Amino acid sequence: LTPAISVLSAVEGLEIATPALASWVIPVTLVILIGLFLVQSRGTARIGAVFGPVMLVWFATIGVLGLSQIIREPSVLAAVSPYHAARFFAEDVRRGFVVLGAVFLVVTGGEALYADLGHFGHRAIQFAWFGVALPCLLLNYFGQGALLLRDASAAENPFYHLAPGWALYPLIALATAATIIASQAVISGAFSLTRQAVQLGYSPRLQIAHTSSREIGQIYVPLVNRGLMLLTCVLVIGFHAADTAQPTSSNIAGAYGVALSTLMLITTLMFYVMSREVWRWSFARAAIVSGLFLCVDVPFFGANMLKIRSGGWVPLAIAAAIFLLMTTWQRGREILGKRMQEKTVALKMLLADLAAEPPIRVPGTAVFLYGTTDGTPPALVHNLTHNKVLHERVVFLTMVTQDVPHVSTAERVTVKAIGKGFYKVVASYGFMDDPDIDDVLAACQVRSLDIPIAGTTFFLGRETLVASDRPGMRHWRAELFAFMSRNALRATAFFKIPAEQVFEVGAQVEL
Known part of the structure:
Protein backbone atom coordinates (compact mmCIF):
# COMPACT_ATOMS: atom_id res chain seq x y z
CA LEU A 1 0.00 0.00 0.00
CA GLN A 330 4.52 -23.13 11.54
CA ARG A 331 1.89 -25.70 12.54
CA GLY A 332 2.90 -28.04 9.72
CA ARG A 333 6.56 -27.98 10.77
CA GLU A 334 5.50 -28.68 14.34
CA ILE A 335 3.44 -31.71 13.29
CA LEU A 336 6.18 -32.90 10.93
CA GLY A 337 8.67 -32.72 13.79
CA LYS A 338 6.40 -34.88 15.96
CA ARG A 339 5.92 -37.42 13.17
CA MET A 340 9.68 -37.64 12.64
CA GLN A 341 10.25 -37.90 16.39
CA GLU A 342 7.95 -40.94 16.46
CA LYS A 343 10.30 -42.71 14.05
CA THR A 344 13.56 -41.71 15.71
CA VAL A 345 15.80 -43.99 17.74
CA ALA A 346 17.21 -42.99 21.11
CA LEU A 347 20.90 -42.16 20.82
CA LYS A 348 21.86 -44.46 23.71
CA MET A 349 20.06 -47.36 22.04
CA LEU A 350 21.82 -46.65 18.74
CA LEU A 351 25.25 -46.57 20.38
CA ALA A 352 24.49 -49.82 22.20
CA ASP A 353 23.45 -51.50 18.93
CA LEU A 354 26.61 -50.26 17.20
CA ALA A 355 28.75 -51.64 20.03
CA ALA A 356 27.01 -55.02 19.79
CA GLU A 357 27.16 -55.22 15.99
CA PRO A 358 29.79 -52.77 14.70
CA PRO A 359 29.17 -51.79 11.07
CA ILE A 360 31.89 -51.24 8.50
CA ARG A 361 33.54 -47.84 9.06
CA VAL A 362 34.61 -45.93 5.95
CA PRO A 363 37.09 -43.03 5.81
CA GLY A 364 35.82 -39.46 6.02
CA THR A 365 33.27 -37.42 7.92
CA ALA A 366 29.50 -37.60 7.67
CA VAL A 367 27.44 -34.60 8.76
CA PHE A 368 23.76 -35.32 9.39
CA LEU A 369 21.53 -32.23 9.50
CA TYR A 370 18.70 -32.68 11.96
CA GLY A 371 15.93 -30.36 13.08
CA THR A 372 16.13 -31.09 16.83
CA THR A 373 18.86 -31.76 19.36
CA ASP A 374 17.21 -34.95 20.66
CA GLY A 375 17.31 -38.47 19.28
CA THR A 376 19.04 -39.76 16.18
CA PRO A 377 18.63 -38.27 12.69
CA PRO A 378 16.33 -40.58 10.66
CA ALA A 379 18.73 -40.17 7.72
CA LEU A 380 21.42 -41.94 9.77
CA VAL A 381 19.11 -44.84 10.60
CA HIS A 382 18.09 -45.20 6.93
CA ASN A 383 21.72 -45.07 5.83
CA LEU A 384 22.71 -47.80 8.27
CA THR A 385 19.71 -49.92 7.35
CA HIS A 386 20.28 -49.80 3.60
CA ASN A 387 24.02 -49.18 3.14
CA LYS A 388 25.34 -51.07 6.20
CA VAL A 389 28.28 -48.64 6.59
CA LEU A 390 29.23 -45.76 8.84
CA HIS A 391 31.83 -43.02 8.42
CA GLU A 392 34.79 -42.78 10.78
CA ARG A 393 33.43 -39.55 12.16
CA VAL A 394 29.73 -38.79 12.44
CA VAL A 395 28.49 -35.29 13.26
CA PHE A 396 24.89 -34.49 14.21
CA LEU A 397 24.38 -30.85 13.19
CA THR A 398 21.38 -28.83 14.35
CA MET A 399 20.74 -25.24 13.27
CA VAL A 400 18.91 -23.25 15.96
CA THR A 401 17.44 -19.75 15.61
CA GLN A 402 17.60 -17.73 18.81
CA ASP A 403 15.18 -14.96 19.81
CA VAL A 404 17.82 -12.28 19.20
CA PRO A 405 18.79 -10.45 15.99
CA HIS A 406 22.39 -11.66 15.92
CA VAL A 407 24.56 -14.29 17.60
CA SER A 408 28.26 -13.49 17.94
CA THR A 409 30.85 -15.70 16.26
CA ALA A 410 32.26 -16.68 19.66
CA GLU A 411 28.87 -18.13 20.64
CA ARG A 412 28.08 -19.61 17.23
CA VAL A 413 28.53 -23.33 17.95
CA THR A 414 28.68 -25.80 20.80
CA VAL A 415 30.47 -29.11 20.26
CA LYS A 416 29.90 -32.23 22.35
CA ALA A 417 31.87 -35.45 21.86
CA ILE A 418 29.57 -38.44 22.37
CA GLY A 419 32.14 -41.17 21.86
CA LYS A 420 32.89 -43.81 19.20
CA GLY A 421 33.54 -41.04 16.66
CA PHE A 422 30.18 -39.32 17.20
CA TYR A 423 29.82 -35.58 17.80
CA LYS A 424 26.85 -33.35 18.43
CA VAL A 425 27.09 -29.78 17.09
CA VAL A 426 24.51 -27.07 17.70
CA ALA A 427 24.90 -23.93 15.56
CA SER A 428 23.02 -20.87 16.84
CA TYR A 429 21.93 -17.96 14.66
CA GLY A 430 19.93 -14.82 15.24
CA PHE A 431 16.78 -14.18 13.25
CA MET A 432 18.67 -11.61 11.15
CA ASP A 433 21.69 -13.85 10.51
CA ASP A 434 22.27 -15.97 7.41
CA PRO A 435 23.17 -19.63 8.10
CA ASP A 436 26.33 -20.70 6.29
CA ILE A 437 27.94 -24.14 6.49
CA ASP A 438 31.45 -22.72 5.98
CA ASP A 439 30.86 -20.43 8.95
CA VAL A 440 29.76 -23.40 11.08
CA LEU A 441 32.74 -25.57 10.13
CA ALA A 442 35.15 -22.70 10.84
CA ALA A 443 33.58 -22.25 14.29
CA CYS A 444 33.88 -26.02 14.91
CA GLN A 445 37.61 -25.83 14.18
CA VAL A 446 37.98 -23.27 16.97
CA ARG A 447 36.27 -25.84 19.23
CA SER A 448 38.93 -28.45 18.29
CA LEU A 449 36.69 -30.28 15.83
CA ASP A 450 38.34 -30.00 12.43
CA ILE A 451 35.89 -30.84 9.64
CA PRO A 452 37.54 -30.28 6.24
CA ILE A 453 34.71 -29.62 3.82
CA ALA A 454 36.55 -31.40 0.99
CA GLY A 455 36.28 -34.81 2.64
CA THR A 456 32.84 -34.43 4.17
CA THR A 457 29.54 -35.90 3.05
CA PHE A 458 26.36 -34.12 4.13
CA PHE A 459 23.28 -36.25 4.74
CA LEU A 460 19.91 -34.54 4.58
CA GLY A 461 16.44 -35.93 5.03
CA ARG A 462 13.95 -35.21 2.26
CA GLU A 463 10.40 -35.93 3.31
CA THR A 464 7.55 -36.62 0.93
CA LEU A 465 4.48 -35.25 2.68
CA VAL A 466 1.11 -36.94 2.30
CA ALA A 467 -2.13 -35.45 3.63
CA SER A 468 -4.03 -37.95 5.75
CA ASP A 469 -6.92 -38.11 8.19
CA ARG A 470 -4.64 -38.23 11.22
CA PRO A 471 -5.47 -35.64 13.90
CA GLY A 472 -3.48 -32.42 13.99
CA MET A 473 -4.29 -30.55 10.78
CA ARG A 474 -7.26 -30.36 8.46
CA HIS A 475 -6.82 -32.13 5.13
CA TRP A 476 -6.85 -28.94 3.05
CA ARG A 477 -4.25 -27.29 5.27
CA ALA A 478 -2.10 -30.40 5.09
CA GLU A 479 -2.28 -30.19 1.30
CA LEU A 480 -1.33 -26.51 1.48
CA PHE A 481 1.60 -27.26 3.76
CA ALA A 482 2.79 -30.05 1.47
CA PHE A 483 2.64 -27.65 -1.50
CA MET A 484 4.64 -25.02 0.39
CA SER A 485 7.19 -27.62 1.44
CA ARG A 486 7.68 -28.87 -2.13
CA ASN A 487 8.31 -25.34 -3.35
CA ALA A 488 10.61 -24.24 -0.53
CA LEU A 489 14.25 -23.54 -1.30
CA ARG A 490 16.37 -26.69 -0.99
CA ALA A 491 18.34 -26.95 2.25
CA THR A 492 21.57 -27.29 0.27
CA ALA A 493 21.08 -23.84 -1.25
CA PHE A 494 19.78 -22.22 1.93
CA PHE A 495 22.67 -23.43 4.10
CA LYS A 496 25.17 -23.00 1.23
CA ILE A 497 26.21 -26.67 1.23
CA PRO A 498 28.15 -27.89 -1.84
CA ALA A 499 25.51 -29.78 -3.86
CA GLU A 500 27.98 -32.42 -5.09
CA GLN A 501 28.70 -33.48 -1.49
CA VAL A 502 25.08 -33.97 -0.45
CA PHE A 503 23.36 -37.32 0.03
CA GLU A 504 19.58 -37.02 0.43
CA VAL A 505 17.63 -39.75 2.19
CA GLY A 506 13.93 -39.84 1.37
CA ALA A 507 11.04 -40.71 3.66
CA GLN A 508 7.26 -40.55 3.35
CA VAL A 509 5.45 -38.82 6.19
CA GLU A 510 1.69 -38.70 6.78
CA LEU A 511 0.45 -35.41 8.19
Missing part, protein backbone atom coordinates in the same frame (compact mmCIF):
# COMPACT_ATOMS: atom_id res chain seq x y z
CA THR A 2 2.81 2.47 0.80
CA PRO A 3 4.43 2.41 -2.68
CA ALA A 4 1.01 2.61 -4.34
CA ILE A 5 -0.42 5.55 -2.39
CA SER A 6 2.84 7.52 -2.02
CA VAL A 7 3.97 7.40 -5.65
CA LEU A 8 0.42 7.91 -6.91
CA SER A 9 -0.21 10.94 -4.70
CA ALA A 10 3.04 12.50 -5.93
CA VAL A 11 2.28 11.93 -9.61
CA GLU A 12 -1.27 13.29 -9.19
CA GLY A 13 0.35 16.71 -9.03
CA LEU A 14 0.44 16.55 -12.83
CA GLU A 15 -3.32 17.11 -12.81
CA ILE A 16 -2.82 20.38 -10.93
CA ALA A 17 0.06 21.57 -13.10
CA THR A 18 -1.50 20.54 -16.43
CA PRO A 19 -5.08 19.19 -16.33
CA ALA A 20 -4.61 17.75 -19.83
CA LEU A 21 -2.14 15.24 -18.34
CA ALA A 22 -4.75 13.73 -15.99
CA SER A 23 -5.08 10.60 -18.14
CA TRP A 24 -1.33 9.98 -17.80
CA VAL A 25 -1.31 9.76 -13.99
CA ILE A 26 -2.01 6.00 -13.77
CA PRO A 27 0.39 4.96 -16.61
CA VAL A 28 3.22 7.12 -15.21
CA THR A 29 2.61 5.73 -11.71
CA LEU A 30 2.75 2.13 -12.99
CA VAL A 31 5.96 2.81 -14.93
CA ILE A 32 7.64 4.27 -11.82
CA LEU A 33 6.46 1.41 -9.59
CA ILE A 34 7.50 -1.34 -12.02
CA GLY A 35 10.87 0.34 -12.53
CA LEU A 36 11.34 0.59 -8.75
CA PHE A 37 10.75 -3.14 -8.28
CA LEU A 38 12.85 -4.15 -11.28
CA VAL A 39 15.98 -2.46 -9.90
CA GLN A 40 15.71 -4.12 -6.48
CA SER A 41 18.05 -6.96 -7.48
CA ARG A 42 20.85 -4.43 -8.01
CA GLY A 43 20.57 -3.04 -4.50
CA THR A 44 20.78 0.56 -3.35
CA ALA A 45 24.47 0.74 -2.43
CA ARG A 46 25.34 3.11 -5.30
CA ILE A 47 22.45 5.55 -4.91
CA GLY A 48 21.81 5.13 -1.19
CA ALA A 49 24.19 8.00 -0.39
CA VAL A 50 21.78 10.52 -1.95
CA PHE A 51 18.74 9.30 -0.01
CA GLY A 52 19.53 11.40 3.07
CA PRO A 53 20.20 14.70 1.25
CA VAL A 54 17.10 14.28 -0.95
CA MET A 55 14.87 13.67 2.07
CA LEU A 56 16.44 16.63 3.89
CA VAL A 57 15.63 18.88 0.92
CA TRP A 58 12.13 17.40 0.80
CA PHE A 59 11.33 18.10 4.45
CA ALA A 60 12.86 21.57 4.27
CA THR A 61 10.77 22.35 1.18
CA ILE A 62 7.44 21.24 2.62
CA GLY A 63 8.24 23.03 5.87
CA VAL A 64 8.94 26.32 4.07
CA LEU A 65 5.81 25.96 1.91
CA GLY A 66 3.68 25.47 5.00
CA LEU A 67 5.34 28.29 6.93
CA SER A 68 4.67 30.75 4.10
CA GLN A 69 0.93 30.06 4.35
CA ILE A 70 0.92 30.24 8.16
CA ILE A 71 2.46 33.71 7.94
CA ARG A 72 -0.37 34.77 5.63
CA GLU A 73 -3.09 33.25 7.84
CA PRO A 74 -1.73 32.91 11.42
CA SER A 75 -5.22 32.31 12.78
CA VAL A 76 -4.79 28.63 11.83
CA LEU A 77 -2.58 28.23 14.91
CA ALA A 78 -5.72 28.40 17.02
CA ALA A 79 -6.23 24.77 15.97
CA VAL A 80 -3.63 23.84 18.60
CA SER A 81 -6.35 24.29 21.21
CA PRO A 82 -8.34 21.07 21.78
CA TYR A 83 -11.44 23.22 22.31
CA HIS A 84 -12.19 23.35 18.58
CA ALA A 85 -11.94 19.57 18.18
CA ALA A 86 -14.15 19.01 21.24
CA ARG A 87 -16.77 21.45 19.93
CA PHE A 88 -16.69 19.81 16.51
CA PHE A 89 -17.41 16.40 18.05
CA ALA A 90 -20.09 17.82 20.33
CA GLU A 91 -21.97 19.36 17.40
CA ASP A 92 -21.94 16.21 15.25
CA VAL A 93 -20.50 13.05 16.80
CA ARG A 94 -21.06 10.91 13.71
CA ARG A 95 -19.37 13.34 11.35
CA GLY A 96 -16.56 13.85 13.85
CA PHE A 97 -15.99 10.11 14.00
CA VAL A 98 -15.79 9.94 10.20
CA VAL A 99 -13.34 12.85 10.08
CA LEU A 100 -11.24 11.12 12.74
CA GLY A 101 -10.61 8.30 10.28
CA ALA A 102 -9.44 10.78 7.65
CA VAL A 103 -7.26 12.77 10.07
CA PHE A 104 -5.47 9.54 11.00
CA LEU A 105 -3.67 9.60 7.65
CA VAL A 106 -1.42 12.43 8.86
CA VAL A 107 0.42 10.03 11.18
CA THR A 108 0.81 7.20 8.69
CA GLY A 109 4.45 6.53 8.05
CA GLY A 110 5.27 6.56 11.73
CA GLU A 111 4.98 2.77 11.77
CA ALA A 112 7.96 2.56 9.40
CA LEU A 113 10.22 3.91 12.16
CA TYR A 114 10.30 0.40 13.62
CA ALA A 115 11.66 -1.00 10.35
CA ASP A 116 14.75 1.20 10.70
CA LEU A 117 15.68 0.08 14.21
CA GLY A 118 17.84 -2.71 12.81
CA HIS A 119 19.81 -0.34 10.59
CA PHE A 120 20.10 2.83 12.68
CA GLY A 121 20.51 3.53 16.37
CA HIS A 122 17.52 4.76 18.32
CA ARG A 123 19.17 8.13 18.96
CA ALA A 124 19.62 8.77 15.23
CA ILE A 125 15.96 7.92 14.62
CA GLN A 126 14.84 10.16 17.49
CA PHE A 127 16.93 13.07 16.19
CA ALA A 128 15.68 12.67 12.61
CA TRP A 129 12.06 12.46 13.77
CA PHE A 130 11.92 15.21 16.40
CA GLY A 131 14.52 17.46 14.77
CA VAL A 132 13.51 17.27 11.11
CA ALA A 133 10.48 15.20 10.11
CA LEU A 134 7.95 16.15 12.80
CA PRO A 135 8.50 19.96 12.74
CA CYS A 136 8.40 20.11 8.93
CA LEU A 137 5.28 17.94 8.75
CA LEU A 138 3.49 20.08 11.33
CA LEU A 139 4.40 23.25 9.46
CA ASN A 140 3.11 21.77 6.21
CA TYR A 141 -0.19 20.52 7.65
CA PHE A 142 -0.84 23.82 9.41
CA GLY A 143 0.07 25.55 6.15
CA GLN A 144 -2.52 23.50 4.27
CA GLY A 145 -5.08 24.46 6.90
CA ALA A 146 -4.16 28.13 6.52
CA LEU A 147 -4.54 27.87 2.74
CA LEU A 148 -8.00 26.32 3.08
CA LEU A 149 -9.09 29.09 5.45
CA ARG A 150 -8.24 31.62 2.74
CA ASP A 151 -9.32 29.57 -0.30
CA ALA A 152 -11.70 26.63 0.17
CA SER A 153 -11.44 25.72 -3.53
CA ALA A 154 -7.89 24.44 -2.88
CA ALA A 155 -9.40 21.41 -1.13
CA GLU A 156 -9.01 19.24 -4.26
CA ASN A 157 -5.26 18.99 -3.54
CA PRO A 158 -4.14 21.46 -0.86
CA PHE A 159 -0.55 20.21 -0.83
CA TYR A 160 0.26 21.17 -4.41
CA HIS A 161 -1.74 24.39 -4.14
CA LEU A 162 0.75 25.52 -1.49
CA ALA A 163 3.34 26.04 -4.22
CA PRO A 164 3.37 28.90 -6.73
CA GLY A 165 2.71 27.95 -10.35
CA TRP A 166 6.37 28.11 -11.41
CA ALA A 167 7.37 25.64 -8.66
CA LEU A 168 4.80 22.94 -9.43
CA TYR A 169 6.89 20.77 -11.74
CA PRO A 170 10.03 20.91 -9.54
CA LEU A 171 7.83 20.06 -6.54
CA ILE A 172 6.27 17.11 -8.39
CA ALA A 173 9.76 15.84 -9.26
CA LEU A 174 10.95 16.24 -5.67
CA ALA A 175 7.79 14.61 -4.28
CA THR A 176 8.18 11.68 -6.66
CA ALA A 177 11.83 11.21 -5.62
CA ALA A 178 10.88 11.36 -1.94
CA THR A 179 8.06 8.84 -2.34
CA ILE A 180 10.34 6.47 -4.26
CA ILE A 181 12.83 6.63 -1.38
CA ALA A 182 10.04 6.07 1.16
CA SER A 183 8.77 3.13 -0.90
CA GLN A 184 12.30 1.73 -1.08
CA ALA A 185 12.50 1.76 2.71
CA VAL A 186 9.24 -0.19 2.99
CA ILE A 187 10.31 -2.71 0.32
CA SER A 188 13.64 -3.25 2.08
CA GLY A 189 11.73 -3.69 5.33
CA ALA A 190 9.56 -6.37 3.69
CA PHE A 191 12.70 -8.24 2.61
CA SER A 192 14.12 -8.03 6.13
CA LEU A 193 10.88 -9.21 7.76
CA THR A 194 10.68 -12.13 5.33
CA ARG A 195 14.17 -13.26 6.26
CA GLN A 196 13.24 -13.07 9.94
CA ALA A 197 10.06 -15.08 9.30
CA VAL A 198 12.11 -17.78 7.55
CA GLN A 199 14.60 -17.94 10.41
CA LEU A 200 11.87 -18.06 13.06
CA GLY A 201 10.04 -20.88 11.29
CA TYR A 202 7.02 -18.94 10.01
CA SER A 203 7.88 -19.11 6.32
CA PRO A 204 9.32 -21.71 3.96
CA ARG A 205 12.97 -21.26 3.00
CA LEU A 206 13.25 -18.67 0.23
CA GLN A 207 16.05 -17.51 -2.02
CA ILE A 208 17.76 -14.54 -0.35
CA ALA A 209 20.48 -12.62 -2.19
CA HIS A 210 22.84 -10.03 -0.71
CA THR A 211 23.10 -6.88 -2.82
CA SER A 212 26.03 -5.27 -1.00
CA SER A 213 29.45 -6.57 0.00
CA ARG A 214 29.68 -3.95 2.76
CA GLU A 215 26.17 -3.77 4.25
CA ILE A 216 24.97 -7.15 5.54
CA GLY A 217 21.41 -5.84 5.94
CA GLN A 218 20.94 -5.08 2.24
CA ILE A 219 19.19 -8.15 0.84
CA TYR A 220 16.87 -9.05 -2.01
CA VAL A 221 14.14 -11.69 -1.93
CA PRO A 222 12.99 -12.37 -5.53
CA LEU A 223 9.67 -14.05 -4.67
CA VAL A 224 8.64 -11.28 -2.29
CA ASN A 225 9.69 -8.61 -4.79
CA ARG A 226 7.58 -10.14 -7.56
CA GLY A 227 4.60 -10.53 -5.24
CA LEU A 228 4.83 -6.93 -4.03
CA MET A 229 5.12 -5.60 -7.59
CA LEU A 230 2.06 -7.55 -8.71
CA LEU A 231 -0.07 -6.56 -5.71
CA THR A 232 0.97 -2.90 -5.89
CA CYS A 233 0.08 -2.59 -9.57
CA VAL A 234 -3.21 -4.43 -9.04
CA LEU A 235 -4.10 -2.03 -6.21
CA VAL A 236 -3.42 1.05 -8.34
CA ILE A 237 -5.45 -0.26 -11.28
CA GLY A 238 -8.21 -1.80 -9.14
CA PHE A 239 -8.88 1.24 -6.97
CA HIS A 240 -8.80 3.51 -10.02
CA ALA A 241 -11.35 1.33 -11.81
CA ALA A 242 -13.56 1.19 -8.69
CA ASP A 243 -14.13 4.96 -8.64
CA THR A 244 -12.83 7.19 -11.41
CA ALA A 245 -14.69 10.23 -10.08
CA GLN A 246 -12.02 11.07 -7.51
CA PRO A 247 -8.22 10.72 -7.34
CA THR A 248 -7.08 7.12 -7.00
CA SER A 249 -4.88 7.99 -4.01
CA SER A 250 -8.05 9.04 -2.16
CA ASN A 251 -9.57 5.64 -2.91
CA ILE A 252 -6.48 3.83 -1.60
CA ALA A 253 -6.34 6.07 1.48
CA GLY A 254 -9.27 4.20 3.05
CA ALA A 255 -7.48 0.87 2.75
CA TYR A 256 -4.27 2.48 3.97
CA GLY A 257 -6.00 3.86 7.06
CA VAL A 258 -7.49 0.48 7.95
CA ALA A 259 -4.12 -1.24 7.57
CA LEU A 260 -2.20 1.31 9.63
CA SER A 261 -4.74 1.71 12.43
CA THR A 262 -4.87 -2.08 12.80
CA LEU A 263 -1.08 -2.25 12.80
CA MET A 264 -0.76 0.38 15.51
CA LEU A 265 -3.38 -1.36 17.66
CA ILE A 266 -1.51 -4.67 17.30
CA THR A 267 1.76 -2.88 18.12
CA THR A 268 0.29 -1.65 21.40
CA LEU A 269 -0.90 -5.16 22.29
CA MET A 270 2.56 -6.52 21.47
CA PHE A 271 4.08 -3.79 23.63
CA TYR A 272 2.01 -5.09 26.55
CA VAL A 273 3.21 -8.66 25.96
CA MET A 274 6.81 -7.46 25.63
CA SER A 275 6.64 -5.44 28.83
CA ARG A 276 5.24 -8.39 30.78
CA GLU A 277 7.21 -11.29 29.33
CA VAL A 278 10.59 -9.70 28.53
CA TRP A 279 10.94 -6.58 30.69
CA ARG A 280 9.06 -8.24 33.58
CA TRP A 281 6.92 -5.19 34.35
CA SER A 282 4.18 -5.57 36.92
CA PHE A 283 0.64 -6.02 35.65
CA ALA A 284 -0.38 -2.58 36.89
CA ARG A 285 2.52 -0.77 35.23
CA ALA A 286 2.10 -2.59 31.90
CA ALA A 287 -1.68 -2.11 31.92
CA ILE A 288 -1.48 1.63 32.68
CA VAL A 289 1.09 2.41 29.97
CA SER A 290 -0.61 0.18 27.38
CA GLY A 291 -4.00 1.58 28.36
CA LEU A 292 -2.83 5.12 27.61
CA PHE A 293 -1.81 4.06 24.11
CA LEU A 294 -5.07 2.17 23.64
CA CYS A 295 -7.03 5.32 24.50
CA VAL A 296 -5.54 6.81 21.32
CA ASP A 297 -5.39 3.68 19.16
CA VAL A 298 -8.91 2.34 19.72
CA PRO A 299 -10.85 5.46 18.58
CA PHE A 300 -8.72 5.73 15.43
CA PHE A 301 -9.14 2.01 14.82
CA GLY A 302 -12.91 2.26 15.21
CA ALA A 303 -13.13 5.28 12.92
CA ASN A 304 -11.16 3.52 10.20
CA MET A 305 -13.34 0.43 10.43
CA LEU A 306 -16.06 2.52 8.77
CA LYS A 307 -13.97 2.29 5.60
CA ILE A 308 -14.04 -1.50 5.33
CA ARG A 309 -16.82 -1.58 2.74
CA SER A 310 -15.14 1.11 0.61
CA GLY A 311 -11.85 -0.74 0.16
CA GLY A 312 -10.70 -1.29 3.71
CA TRP A 313 -11.36 -5.01 3.35
CA VAL A 314 -8.45 -5.33 0.90
CA PRO A 315 -5.56 -5.09 3.41
CA LEU A 316 -7.49 -7.24 5.87
CA ALA A 317 -7.94 -9.94 3.20
CA ILE A 318 -4.25 -9.80 2.26
CA ALA A 319 -3.24 -9.95 5.93
CA ALA A 320 -5.57 -12.92 6.53
CA ALA A 321 -4.04 -14.80 3.58
CA ILE A 322 -0.49 -14.15 4.81
CA PHE A 323 -1.48 -15.13 8.36
CA LEU A 324 -2.98 -18.37 7.05
CA LEU A 325 0.21 -19.22 5.15
CA MET A 326 2.47 -18.41 8.11
CA THR A 327 0.46 -20.33 10.69
CA THR A 328 0.01 -23.28 8.31
CA TRP A 329 3.76 -23.48 7.83
